[in-house]
Amino acid sequence: MVLNAIQHPVIMVDGDSVVCFANWEAEAFFAASASHLARHKIDTFIPFGSPLLELIDQVRERRAGVNEYRVDLSSPRLGSDKLVDLYVAPVSGLPGNVVVVFQERSMADKIDRQLTHRAAARSVTGLASMLAHEIKNPLSGIRGAAQLLEMSVGDDDRALTRLIRDETDRIVSLVDRMEIFSDERPVDRVPVNIHSVLDHVKAIAKAGFARRIKFSELYDPSLPSVYANRDQLVQVFLNLVKNAAESIGDDPNGEIVLTTAYRPGIKLSVAGTREKVSLPLEFCVQDNGPGVPADLVPHLFDPFITTKTNGSGLGLALVAKIVGGHGGIVECDSQSRKTTFRILMPVSPDGRPIKPLPSTSDSATGQKD
Numbered sequence: 001m002v003l004n005a006i007q008h009p010v011i012m013v014d015g016d017s018v019v020c021f022a023n024w025e026a027e028a029f030f031a032a033s034a035s036h037l038a039r040h041k042i043d044t045f046i047p048f049g050s051p052l053l054e055l056i057d058q059v060r061e062r063r064a065g066v067n068e069y070r071v072d073l074s075s076p077r078l079g080s081d082k083l084v085d086l087y088v089a090p091v092s093g094l095p096g097n098v099v100v101v102f103q104e105r106s107m108a109d110k111i112d113r114q115l116t117h118r119a120a121a122r123s124v125t126g127l128a129s130m131l132a133h134e135i136k137n138p139l140s141g142i143r144g145a146a147q148l149l150e151m152s153v154g155d156d157d158r159a160l161t162r163l164i165r166d167e168t169d170r171i172v173s174l175v176d177r178m179e180i181f182s183d184e185r186p187v188d189r190v191p192v193n194i195h196s197v198l199d200h201v202k203a204i205a206k207a208g209f210a211r212r213i214k215f216s217e218l219y220d221p222s223l224p225s226v227y228a229n230r231d232q233l234v235q236v237f238l239n240l241v242k243n244a245a246e247s248i249g250d251d252p253n254g255e256i257v258l259t260t261a262y263r264p265g266i267k268l269s270v271a272g273t274r275e276k277v278s279l280p281l282e283f284c285v286q287d288n289g290p291g292v293p294a295d296l297v298p299h300l301f302d303p304f305i306t307t308k309t310n311g312s313g314l315g316l317a318l319v320a321k322i323v324g325g326h327g328g329i330v331e332c333d334s335q336s337r338k339t340t341f342r343i344l345m346p347v348s349p350d351g352r353p354i355k356p357l358p359s360t361s362d363s364a365t366g367q368k369d
Contacts, residue, residue, distance in 0.1 A: 008103050013056065015096025017041045029102060030078065042100075047075045055088045056098050065089030073102075143168040189326070191225035191348035192233060194283060198258050201237040210245040210256065218259040225348035226281050232322045239315045240285040240341045247289030247339065257286040263344070279328055279344040286341075292334040300332050 003010050009026035011019055019037040027034055030045050037045070046052055051071055059066055066088050073082040084102045091097040143165055150161040202215050226233070241256060248254030263282045292300060301320040323330045328345040 006101075008101055010099065010101050011037070011042070012091060012097055012099045013042050014094075015060075017043065017053075017056065019045075020097070026102075029104075045077060046073055052086060052088070052100065055086060056100070059088050059090055059098050060096060063090050139168050139172055143172075189227050189229050192228045192230045194223065194226050194233070194260055194281070195219055195221075197230060197233045198237060198260070198283075201234060201241055202258065204238060205241050205245065205256075209242060212250075212252075212254075213245055213248055214255045216255060216257045218257065220260050220262060223260050223262060223281065226345045227348045228326050228345065232326075236319050236322050236343070237283075237285065239319050243315065243341075244285055244287035244289065244339070247287055247291075249289070251289070253288070255288050257284070259284040259286065279346055281345045281347055283343045283345065284340050287339050288337045289339060291336050291339050292332060294334075297332055297334055301330065 003023040009029035010023045012021040022034045022037045068086045087101040146161045146164040261282045330343045333340045
């Protein structure tokens with residue numbers, strides 16, 4: 001059936017609003033088989049009072065198709081964050097029958113948010129340049145004066161001079177971290193084996209901050225090379241794995257899952273060019289920590305946004321900057337005990353497949369939605 005090849009959920013309802021056809025994507029969308037859907041009316045599967053019911057009646061009455069954008073179909077059955085665009089049209093030759101096409105908004109909205117993240121990163125770039133030139137020099141003078149005072153004051157006041165020196169060092173360290181954002185040089189990219197990068201990051205984590213946390217890998221061994229800067233990829237995934245480990249904390253059942261998969265269909269403009277590249281390579285870092293507060297998720301990659309008591313809020317902003325500089329996107333999906341950071345990246349121009357590593361050769365092609 002041709003409709004099964006369409007990458008959007010498509011259903012048809014008869015004159016009594018009973019579902020009489022559902023393509024494969026619709027089965028996945030409603031989490032029900034076509035035979036199960038066909039035994040019920042459409043209002044069984046969507047929220048009570050949904051605008052979709054009015055649209056179906058409107059199409060029957062006017063005998064003309066209609067579009068409706070950003071319709072919320074979230075429900076316990078369909079899950080949260082089910083925002084869709086709808087196209088509803090009559091079926092020629094079948095009076096009363098109506099076809100409904102659902103286009104999920106999640107990826108479009110993620111790309112829109114990603115452009116916002118890039119704008120935020122550019123704002124930090126300007127701020128970092130200003131801080132480097134206007135703040136670090138006077139801080140050096142303040143620190144030097146505190147050192148001189150420390151040699152001539154009593155023990156009681158020496159603690160205060162040390163406090164001045166320590167706080168000055170802390171501010172300089174923060175400015176140094178922000179200076180990374182002001183580096184606008186072109187990224188030197190080559191074909192990179194992503195599994196080699198992930199195994200390197202895992203080895204660093206297991207030797208230090210994540211030594212007590214279980215790691216699992218679900219790799220696609222046939223994945224092509226990613227077109228990227230290897231050192232920057234290590235920095236990205238080290239940040240994400242460190243965040244995952246800190247979220248898990250001392251939980252003895254803590255686990256971090258690293259996944260790679262091929263997901264065709266997403267395209268995005270490359271920074272600094274008019275080209276659009278396909279982003280079929282999906283890399284995920286998933287943890288079973290308590291999750292990210294829902295009100296922070298849309299702003300998670302903005303500078304100075306953090307859930308950590310002593311965090312600077314620059315780690316994920318830097319991740320967004322690096323991934324955006326590679327022409328990719330990064331997004332977070334967070335639920336209780338399942339937080340996933342998902343990165344979509346372009347393949348190497350030569351399309352060479354990655355040679356499977358010994359440590360991943362036993363991994364099944366565990367692709368995760």
